[in-house]
Amino acid sequence: MSATELLIELILMPLVAFVVGMMMVLMMRRIAAKLQRRIGPPFFQPLYDIVKLHSKKTQVSHGLIHDIGIVMAMGGYIAAETLLPVPGMNGIAEKGGIITLLYLMMIPSLGLALGVGQCANPNGSIGIARALTAMLAYDIPLVIVVFGVAYAAGTTNLIDIIAVQQAGGFETWGATQMPLLAIAGLIAMHASLGKQPFEIYIAPAEIATGPMVEMGGKYLGGLFVMQCFQLYTTSVLYVCLFLGGGTNWFDFLLKSFLVLAIPMSIAYLFPRYRTEDLLRLMWKWPVMLGLIGVAFVFV
Amino acid sequence: MMLTLLDELLLFSGATLLVALFIGRGLAAGWMVTILYGGQLLALLKMAVLGYEGGTIASSLTLEVMGQALSWRFDALSWFFALITIGSALLSSWFSCGAWERSYIRQGGNIWLFHTAMALNVFTMLILLASGDLLSLFIGWELVSWAGFLLMALAGGVAARAAMRYITYAMAGGMAIFGGLALIYTASGSLQLEAVTTAVEQMSGAKLWLLVILFGGGFGVKMGLMPFHLWQAPAYAETPGPGSAFLGAISSRMGLFAILLVLVKLFGIVKIESLKVPFTLIDARDLLAWIAVFTIILPTFTAMKQNDARHLLAWHGIGQGGYMLLGVVVADAMGGAGGLLHVFNHATYQAALFMAVTAVIYRTGTSDLNKLGGLVVRMPLSFVVLLIGIIGLAGLPPMNGFVSKWLVYRSLLNQGMPLLFLAAVIGTLGTILSVYKLIHNIFLGQLRVEHEHVSEAPWSMMIPMLILSAIIFITGLMPGIPLEWIASVLQTVGLPVPDYTLGGVESSSGSLDMIWVIGVLFAGFGVGALVFYSAGRSKRVHQLDNYAGGHFLSADVRYQYSDNFYAGLMHLIGGWYRGSFLWLERGITSLVEFLSLGMQGLYRRANAEFYLLTTALFVIAWVVI
Amino acid sequence: MGSIKQIPVVEAKRTNPLARVFDDLVRFCRSRSLFILHYCTGCGAIELPPAMTSRFDMERLGIQPMVSPRQADILLITGYVSIKTLKRVILTYEQMGSPKYVIGICSCTVNGGMYWQSYATAKKLDEYMPVDLYIAGCMPRPEAVIAGLQQLMDKIHSGEASSWEDYYRNYDYYLGNQQKLFGEDWQTPTDVISEAKHYDLLSEGTLGDHTRLLEQHQKPLEALEMRLGHEQEEPAK
DSSP states (O other), X not given: OOHHHHHHHHHHHHHHHHHHHHHHHHHHHHHHHHHTTOOOOOTTHHHHHHHHHHTOSOOEESOHHHHHHHHHHHHHHHHHHTTSOBTTBOTTHHHHHHHHHHHHHHHHHHHHHHHHHHTTOHHHHHHHHHHHHHHHHHHHHHHHHHHHHHHHHTOSOHHHHHHHXXXXXXXXXXXXXOHHHHHXXXXXXXXXXXXXXXXXXXXXXXXXXXXXXXXXXXXXXXXXXXHHHHHHHHHHHHHHHHSOOXXXXXXXXXXXHHHHHHHHHHHTTOOXXXXXXHHHXXXXXXXXXXXXXXXXXXX | OOOOHHHHHHHHHHHHHHHXXXXXXXXXXXXXHHHHHHHHHHXXXXXXXXXXXXXXXXXXXXXXXXXXXXXXXXXXXXXHHHHHHHHHXXXXXXXXXXXXXXXXXXXXXXXXXXXXXXXXXXXXHHHHHTBOBHHHHHHHHHHHHHHHHHHHHTTOTHHHHHHHHHHHHHHHHHHHHHHHHHHHHHHHSOOBHHHHHHXXXXXXXXXHHHHHHHHHHXXXXXXXXTTSOTTHHHXXXXXXXXXXXXXXXXXXXXXXXXXXXXXXXXXXXXXXXXOBOTTSSOBHHHHHHHHHHHHHHHHHHHHHHOOBHHHHHHHHHHHHHHHHHHHHHHOSHHHHHHHHHHHXXXXXXXXXXXXXXXXXXXXXXXXXXXSOOOGGGTOHHHHHHHHHHHHHHHTOTTSHHHHXXXXXXXXXHHHTOHHHHHHHHHHHHHHHHXXXXXXXXHHSSOOOGGGXXXXXXXXXXXXXXXXXXXXXXXXXXXXXXXXHHHHHHHHHHTOOOOEXXXXXXXXTTOOEEHHHHHHHHHHHHHHHHXXXXXXXXXXXXXXXXXXXXXXXXXXXXXXXXXTTTTHHHHHHHTTSSTTHHHHHHHHHHHHHHHHHHHHHHHHHHOOHHHHHHHHHHHHHHHHHO | OOOSTTSOOOOOOOOOHHHHHHHHHHHHHHHXXXXXXXXXXXXXXXXXXXXXXXXXXXXXXXXXXXXSGGGOSEEEEESOEEHHHHHHHHHHXXXXXXXXXXXXXXXXXXXXXXXXXXXXXXXXGGGTSOOSEEEOSSSOOHHHHHHHHHHHHHHHHHTOOOHHHHHHHTHHHHHHHHHXXXXXXXXXXXXXXXXXHHXXXXXXTTSSHHHHHHHHHOOOOOOOOOOOOOOOOSOOO
């Protein structure tokens, strides 16, 4: 592959992720509206929100680290997208592999944590403390799942993991080969999205949206952009691990949207767990399923 | 007699000790000692051929004690550990010169004793690293233990109590090692390395088991392996600032060095793997690996509960030691490299972190995490150093800690060890949680009124911190630099060598190229910055202009979240293993006390028939068995 | 200061034809994405849940509730404001990000309503902050609330809803009214004058007798700038 092609891929991959991510945000809000028997926002609503927030006159900053936190929140995901293969574009997926990708996906939230810290608002700090606790909760099943998939495929290279699954059609998909891991992964993915019943760190009525409490204008706008990337990355990663990636764009997008629709449809039917209940739930069921799933992989 | 390069190094080190001993009271003494450490580093670099190509350089000094030849020599393994030792001593000593020294003297500290103790530590560590047979290893080991005690006990009070606890453990460990040596000596009749290797090959399983337990336990005490970890955190944390940076960076790695030398090089991982634990499915290697992961997890979660920055870091020092042992006992190409690389990486970031915390103490007078906050606007450079350090400690890209942990994860994945892998990741997640608490409670959040006039740490402290930060980043970007040394170390101890490049490792089952990863990461940050800064100009506001549900904030009321930081998590796991090791320690103490009381009672009885009876019983038992 | 229309609106000078398109796009997006902060001071708040939920669904207009003032565009005052409440309302208003809009719902915000005779109620909200829109009624039904919001959206799109600038241009007037009510030592944590300078909205009405009075007792509110200096001589014990 020539350098120009690679450069084009590196530019296109985050861009596609952003556009698809906005559509995923729209889908999420539409699903919520349908469940609550509302009409829901218009098609371009996510774009309106982001443009409006970036064009606010007031941009309240609590200091340089506050700014850098938002830059890291956006930038970390932009970087992560280039490690996530999509149909026809592999970017630099082979240079990092899945462990690196999982780590890069932590960078945005940790950058954000720094930024929120400088806001000097205890609501935000409590939010971050809870968000990190939630990360500890859902990453344990997620890591088991990733271990199982990588061990079964014999590689941490996502391109190879996808190739192994596409080799024999539906029968060789991760989800058919390792159904227990797929279920555990879905639960962990739901928790990692931070939606109900796992939204302990947003908790608007309790800690005033936690990390976002002092975010206005482009700061909040950055977080909206980050949310687009987050939805895209999470669902595409799941598709790559369990649903055989995508052979073409239609197939790929269909799978990604469908996968994301599952947690979204569940989310708006539930209230919120307490932190320790979230930990208990995450460390019990998905971990158990995941470990049994890994045991099957070894057999 | 020609002096070899090793002689030069040891003489240089001895000279440093003498300078500290005789003129250590003057204010320029710190600088002189620092320059001499620099000289030691140069002498070490003259031996760089060891690190790049292997081989050995012997010292011309040999002794004969009771028919045993004592010799000292350096190979790649010693060179690698010596590089870290002298490097961290140089930077810690540099840090201590000037401003810190003056404030230490003003607070009644004995700077002469401090410099002497540091120099003594470096000297004894070099002697230990140079040991050419098991007897010189044992002598070096005891010297290092006592030198460490001197540095730890320096501050008196709490520190002296912690040091007493340390020396108790260290002596027990020393006894175990001595027992091991006696066993080996009876089997082989010699303590030379070659003789030991051949003797070990013919040894029976049970005897080898005993040796592994004795050596593993003895060296494990110094490493702070579970369940011998209780002494380490308070002992390191209460040492005066630069001293804890030095101790935290390298001191307990001497245990790993000895384990590498004896268990990995002499015994061989294959031999250890062949020792089965009776009635279970695991072998001695698995046992060591499991000890390693418990050493990762429990101290890490203990660190999360600490409210003192130094104690938090010291607990992490124990936990990170687990990764090194884990990598080494997995012992494939990636694992061995990861474990050893982690020794280097840990030294760099742990020293930087202790220094940053010491800088904060120097300016504010406290390391209590509930009494700080918001210092980023007053001490931005220290913030950057601490940030780089914690990214390294948590093992996240783009710093060096990520590479070594990645290697350890990869080896566990390749070997198909899901539970160990999971445990290692849990340790990393716990680290992320507690280092965020560290940086948040010191540098983020609300700036306290009493800290309004604090300013950045002086340059004499700042420059070593910045050098360390640069090393952390550069070895994260180009892990190939230390991996080249580690390749020769792996060859020396007989472990496989990974296929490394400048940016990471190559492997058919997934490689890592940090130059690409970091390049893309920073490009991402660049794009993010472009989007962010092209939108409207932002306006800085005062920290009291803040959302408080309509409440009017004022400077005299704290608006900061720092205590019981992970309340929800602690609500669940807080009581899981609370004090169970303290309980064990206390149990052993009271058992010993009880036994000694019993013995005392026996002696006091002065009953000749009773003595005769017991002796006779013992003799009969001896004969029968 | 009742009529907002009299205030000269300074148009930004744009020569690039694309810039006009861009400005129009931004105004359109602003009008289609409104985050509301409902300050539920009185009985009018009860009309908001139906306006948001399935019956009337404000989200189809791009309106959604937010939690903290930093995130919000619209401040909904839904009922009478007692003097104690008004302090918080002003604090909240000043913390919101411009362009920001205030909507007074219910008669109480217009003229005190049924609390007209109360000693503890601020009767006219627009004496203390510029109000973009009143939705009168006791209480207005959700239809009326939504109609009002749609009217506001039109105003935003056409660029008329710029009353937030008025707060900076005539800060002295608003501050005077606030001081009359709360006493002379009244101060909010937001440094409005420096913000007016930041937005280039400082005019002759911004500073006056009342701001001078404020400056006499004001606790300093400059942001804590990042300092690199090493000048501290004596370290703490």
